[in-house]
Amino acid sequence: MTWGVLRHAGVWILLLLLLGATAASSSFDLGENGAVLRLGIAGLQVLLIWLLFMDLLGSSSLVRLCAISAFLWILLLFGLTFSDYFTRGWNGTSTRYPARTATW
Amino acid sequence: MSDDPSVVQFPWPTVARQREGVAFGMWTFLGSEILFFGGLLLTYAVYRTLYPQAFNSGSAATDIFYGTINTALLLTSSFIMTMALRGSESGSRGVVAACMLTTAAFGLAFLAVKGLEYAEDIDKHLVPGPHFPLHPPARLFFAFYWVATGVHAIHLLVGILVAVFLGIRVALRQMAPESTAIEAASLYWHFVDSVWIVLYALIYLPGRSGA
Numbered sequence: 659m660t661w662g663v664l665r666h667a668g669v670w671i672l673l674l675l676l677l678g679a680t681a682a683s684s685s686f687d688l689g690e691n692g693a694v695l696r697l698g699i700a701g702l703q704v705l706l707i708w709l710l711f712m713d714l715l716g717s718s719s720l721v722r723l724c725a726i727s728a729f730l731w732i733l734l735l736f737g738l739t740f741s742d743y744f745t746r747g748w749n750g751t752s753t754r755y756p757a758r759t760a761t762w
Numbered sequence: 763m764s765d766d767p768s769v770v771q772f773p774w775p776t777v778a779r780q781r782e783g784v785a786f787g788m789w790t791f792l793g794s795e796i797l798f799f800g801g802l803l804l805t806y807a808v809y810r811t812l813y814p815q816a817f818n819s820g821s822a823a824t825d826i827f828y829g830t831i832n833t834a835l836l837l838t839s840s841f842i843m844t845m846a847l848r849g850s851e852s853g854s855r856g857v858v859a860a861c862m863l864t865t866a867a868f869g870l871a872f873l874a875v876k877g878l879e880y881a882e883d884i885d886k887h888l889v890p891g892p893h894f895p896l897h898p899p900a901r902l903f904f905a906f907y908w909v910a911t912g913v914h915a916i917h918l919l920v921g922i923l924v925a926v927f928l929g930i931r932v933a934l935r936q937m938a939p940e941s942t943a944i945e946a947a948s949l950y951w952h953f954v955d956s957v958w959i960v961l962y963a964l965i966y967l968p969g970r971s972g973a
Contacts (some may be wrong), residue, residue: 663849670841680967681830687971700963703837703958711844712952721785728793732800739804742893743811
């Protein structure tokens with residue numbers, strides 16, 4: 659068995675351990691930190707897959723630039739949308755959040 | 763890497779150049795897929811900000827057992843896909859064919875578990891509609907659940923068909939095991955796996971602690 663196979667097997671086991679950790683964390687009340695932790699673990703898993711399984715680490719600069727540019731657009735999408743939603747209450751006018759239908 | 767004429771396609775002068783073109787082309791396509799799923803994730807983020815408790819109660823109604831099993835299946839399938847790619851790099855026809863078909867089998871197992879989960883969800887009326895059992899805003903969560911998991915399942919089905927097609931062609935000696943199509947299929951498969959990892963964190967984990 660070559661070093662490359664062992665390395666990929668190690669990454670696979672690490673991914674499964676991270677899955678176990680994030681599944682177990684859902685049983686504990688971690689407040690707002692829980693969402694950050696779970697999304698952080700998901701982000702780490704995706705990063706491991708992209709860098710090692712999809713070999714972005716060993717790819718050319720052109721390929722890496724292509725992958726990063728997709729995230730630049732996602733950043734713009736989320737940034738512009740939430741800059742609207744999070745500031746709607748600032749001027750106290752009709753651009754506030756729509757009335758919530760839920761009564762929690 | 764040899765410049766085997768059965769591997770090099772027009773207009774590439776060498777396998778190395780072709781491999782670079784395949785990686786660049788696939789990542790460009792995956793960039794468009796990231797934007798596609800990004801729109802879905804944005805709607806989730808906006809509505810979860812507006813209705814946090816509805817999303818927590820919706821998430822708590824999903825079956826984390828099915829979700830976790832399916833995540834483990836996809837992570838394992840991704841590992842086997844990397845073995846197919848390593849087999850392709852070393853020109854091992856048997857390894858490539860076996861690993862591509864095993865990867866596809868894991869994908870089918872994912873769809874089978876998803877089918878069981880869908881049947882249970884429909885049985886519990888967890889579909890936005892007249893008999894929806896949860897508080898009305900939780901319909902937003904389940905609208906996301908059905909669309910996101912459905913679109914992901916379609917992507918996975920495409921990946922399964924590609925893996926079976928390539929695996930059989932390699933096994934029947936209709937395609938060289940070093941073909942760059944194996945790398946393209948591998949990139950697509952890993953991407954579909956990584957989308958599921960994010961969906962798992964958003965769909966199955968929130969609101970489960972009872973807080």
